[in-house]
Structure formats: C-alpha cells, structure tokens
Amino acid sequence: MTAIETSLDATRLMDSGHRFDGGRRWQASLELGFVSRDGITRMARARHQGPLRVQRPFYPEGRGAEGRPGPCHVYLLHPPGGLVSGDALTISARVEAGAHALLTTPAANKLYRADSHGVAWQQATRLEVADGGALEWLPQETIAFDGSRGEQATTIELAGSANCLGWEVLALGRPASELPYVSGRIDQRFRLTRDGKPLWLERQPLDPDHPRFxxxxxxxxxxxxxxxxxxxxxxxxxxxxxxxxxxxxxTRWAVTVRHGVLLLRYLGGERNEAWALCEAAWRVLRPRLLGLAAHTPRIWLT
Known part of the structure; x- marks a missing residue:
C-alpha cells in the first residue's frame, strides 16, 4: 500500500467517526413535515440519515365529537437505544397550518458513560409550528448514566396562533442499581419563541461537582x-x-405561567412519579389547549 493510499484510508476513518478526540462524530438526523390535506394531517416529509426512523403514521383517535379527524401519531425510533461518545443526533419537525401531530418514542432514551477520552455526545431537537398548527412532543424519559457527558438543545418556534404541549423527563444515574450520577456533565438548553420573540430561554448545567447540583x-x-x-x-x-x-x-412539583408559557416542574427522586405527573397534567391540559380528550399512545402500554 502506498503512502497516498494509507493517507486516504486514514482520512476515511477520520470522516466516519473512527477517531479519539473531540472531533469524532457519528451523525444521525430525522426531518419530519406535517400538512393538512382534506382536513386530515398527513406526514408529508420523512427524511433520515443514520439510525433514526419513524414508524408509519397512526390515527388511533379517529374522529372527535365534532367529526374532526384526530391528530397524526408518529413514533420516533432510534435502534441503538441511546447515545455514546461522539454521537450527534438532530431531530426536526414542522407542523403546517391546520395540521396536528403527536410525536413520542417507544422507550426510554439512554445517555451512556463517556469513553476514556471524555468525548461528548450531542442531541438537538427543533420543533416548528405554523400559525393554526398544533404539536404534542411527548417523548418517554431519558436516563443519564454516571459519567455521561453531552449537550441537549431543544428549540421550539411558534408562529401566530400555533399551539404546543410537550415535556422532557430526565433521570440522573440508576439509584436502584446503586449507580448514582456522581460524575460527568450534561448541558441542557431550551429556547421557545413565538413570531421570533423569545418567550422562554433557559440553560441548565448538570454537573455533580458544581454547587448548584x-x-x-x-x-x-x-x-x-x-x-x-x-x-x-x-x-x-x-x-x-x-x-x-x-x-x-x-412539594416536588410546581406550576407557573410566564409570557404565555405554562411551565410545570418536577424535582425529586422517582422516575415513575415524574412520568405519572406529566401524563396526568397532559390529561388536564390537552382538552383545554386542543379541544381533545387525552388518548394514550398505545406504544406506552407495551
């Protein structure tokens, strides 16, 4: 093998993520688009790269009391089941006027311990809802293993009268296995805007060595x-x-409203309690926000 061929092979390895510094990346992306056609929400766009997929759209809610078609349910699939050092996941979804989508996941997402080089993972979620559209973002919980290092960023852009209801549930460590979260760092960012105006901006570092923790x-x-x-x-x-x-x-939860955004927070030690609280709140809020009774995605029952 010549020196040039060796160099080319090394470049291919570097490009594919087989490296051991902060530049290592295994990228995966999923881009979804929903439109209303003849009064029915259709998944008009589903483009993916790497191990991110969706199952076919489901319409388990049928037609409501007013004869309106129910929302389009879509399950986001990530076959690896979690993020490791170097992973870079990007999820984007856009809901157009008159459309209503409910997005969820089939299982908990796992954030695994960083490798010996401390390379971080990245996860970015971008949700856009046009004037007159509605989106429910209801992923199952995320479990961060001890030593996990990474960045999570959630951006929500609303236009006009768009509606959005969603949650994020995060469990740090695995206390039941006597493996608490005592090392690592996770940076969380939330940004929610309406017509370009910021309504909720937040950054939260989760670092066991920081006094805030x-x-x-x-x-x-x-x-x-x-x-x-x-x-x-x-x-x-x-x-x-x-x-x-x-x-x-x-005393483990509280609710408030700021700039038109209702925020409910939970801080405690029980993953099941946090999930049950969010689901119960969804059942209270969904009829008020979207005019529909809560309809449990069947994937949650498997």
Whole structure:
C-alpha cells in the first residue's frame, strides 16, 4: 500500500467517526413535515440519515365529537437505544397550518458513560409550528448514566396562533442499581419563541461537582427532573388552578405561567412519579389547549 493510499484510508476513518478526540462524530438526523390535506394531517416529509426512523403514521383517535379527524401519531425510533461518545443526533419537525401531530418514542432514551477520552455526545431537537398548527412532543424519559457527558438543545418556534404541549423527563444515574450520577456533565438548553420573540430561554448545567447540583437553591441532589410546557391556552389561570386541584399535592412539583408559557416542574427522586405527573397534567391540559380528550399512545402500554 502506498503512502497516498494509507493517507486516504486514514482520512476515511477520520470522516466516519473512527477517531479519539473531540472531533469524532457519528451523525444521525430525522426531518419530519406535517400538512393538512382534506382536513386530515398527513406526514408529508420523512427524511433520515443514520439510525433514526419513524414508524408509519397512526390515527388511533379517529374522529372527535365534532367529526374532526384526530391528530397524526408518529413514533420516533432510534435502534441503538441511546447515545455514546461522539454521537450527534438532530431531530426536526414542522407542523403546517391546520395540521396536528403527536410525536413520542417507544422507550426510554439512554445517555451512556463517556469513553476514556471524555468525548461528548450531542442531541438537538427543533420543533416548528405554523400559525393554526398544533404539536404534542411527548417523548418517554431519558436516563443519564454516571459519567455521561453531552449537550441537549431543544428549540421550539411558534408562529401566530400555533399551539404546543410537550415535556422532557430526565433521570440522573440508576439509584436502584446503586449507580448514582456522581460524575460527568450534561448541558441542557431550551429556547421557545413565538413570531421570533423569545418567550422562554433557559440553560441548565448538570454537573455533580458544581454547587448548584447539591444546593437546595438548585438541584438539591435530586436524581429526577421534569419540565412540561403548554403554549396557547385560552385561560392560563384556570388551567393552573385545574392542575393544582387535580394533581397529587406535593412539594416536588410546581406550576407557573410566564409570557404565555405554562411551565410545570418536577424535582425529586422517582422516575415513575415524574412520568405519572406529566401524563396526568397532559390529561388536564390537552382538552383545554386542543379541544381533545387525552388518548394514550398505545406504544406506552407495551
């Protein structure tokens, strides 16, 4: 083999992710688009690269009381089941006017321990909803293993009267296996805008060595956290009161409204409790926001 051939082979390895520094990348992306045709939401675009897929669209809700077709349910599939050092996942979805999509996942996402070089993973989610569209973003929980290092960024762009309801549930470590999250770092970013105007901007570093992680003014050593948002509620105050009345009373969660964004937060130590809280809140908020009773995606029951 000549020196040139050896150099070319090395370049191919570098390009494919077989390297051991911060430049290593195994990329995967998924781009979805939803439109309304004849009053029915259709998945008009599904472009992927790497191990990200979707199952066929489902319409389990049929037609509502007013004869309107139900939303399009789509399950996002990531066959590896988690992120390792060097992974770079990008998910984008756009819902056009008159369309209504519900996106979820078949299982928990796992963030594995970084390799010996400390190479981070990346995950970026971009959700766009046009004027008159509606999107529900309801992924199952994420579990971060001890030593995981990476960046999560969620961007939500709404236009006009667009509605959006979603959540993120994150469990740090595996306490049941006596493997708590005691090392690593996860940087979370949220950005939500309407017509280009920022409504909710947040950055949260999750680092066990940072005072915020242990301080009662911050994480307070909690191993599970969840954030639920709802944008477009016609009566935000009534929705908050309904949540306070119907959800189990606890000091581990609170709800507020800022700039038209209802935010419900959970901070505790039980992954199942956080999930149950978000699902119960969804059942309260969905009829108020979207005029539809909650319909459990069947993938959650398998």
């Amino acid at each position: 242990v301080g009662r003014w911050g994480q307070g050593r909690a191993s599970v956290q969840a954030t639920l948002w709802a944008v477009g509620l016609p009566d935000e105050r009534e929705a908050v009161e309904a949540l306070r009345e119907r959800l189990p009373a606890s």
